[in-house]
Amino acid sequence: MTLKATCPECGMSGDMAAFVTQGEHNQALAAALEMPALLSSRIVRYLGMFRPASRALASAKSARLLTELKETINSGVIERKGITREAPLKVWIAALDQLLERPPSNLPLSGHGYLYEVVANCADRHAGEVEKQREEQARSGAKQPANRAPAAALRERSTDDVLAEHERLRNRQSTVSSSKKGQRQTAKAVEQATAPKRLSDLLKGAANQGDQQ
DSSP states (O other): OOOOOEEETTEEEEEHHHHHHHHHHHHHHHHHTTSSSHHHHHHHHHHHSSTTTTSSOOHHHHHHHHHHOOOOHHEEEEETTTTTOOOOOOHHHHHHHHHHHEEEEEESSSSHHHHHHHHHHHHHHHHHHHHHHHHHHHTTOOOOOOOOOOOGGGOOOOHHHHHHHHHHHHHHHHHHHHHHHHHHHHHHHHHHHOOOOOOOHHHHHHHHHHHHO
16 A cells, blocks of 8 residues: 655655655755765765665665765764864865775675774874974974074063063163263353353452552
């Protein structure tokens, strides 16, 4: 006995199983379209590893596998045995290429576990390469440019350093002020010694000269 269903859009009637299957196909297609373009052809070949030898891969299973894979890829990480690793797109490409080149012997696959193990290994190699690049950059950039201040000079100054600097500036200003004051007094004395004499002094000098004559 079959159950009939009617499409709400076009009004076509048919076996309900056909409508369910079509919906599953649509889900699989939607999940596949959301995959990165560089992975699409690799993932199609990868799904072939789930197909039983005697029949085609069910649409529902295709949709489930694609949805699980899409979520894991989009997360950017892979977690295996309690360890979380970064898994960018290049890691997934390397893992799928490795798996497609050397597929496991126990096909068909039942889940993504085998692929995730390959991805984790590729993620470890990727992390090692990134760390090696950082070390090389650190070694090449260890010598600072001549016009760059040493790192020690850029460290944050303590409160004691700031207070000591203020004390040095105050003493310097006091010394400069005293020096300037002494210079002004000396200049005034010189000016007084070399300045023209007052009128009374001149008259007194003239009277003394008259008496002597």
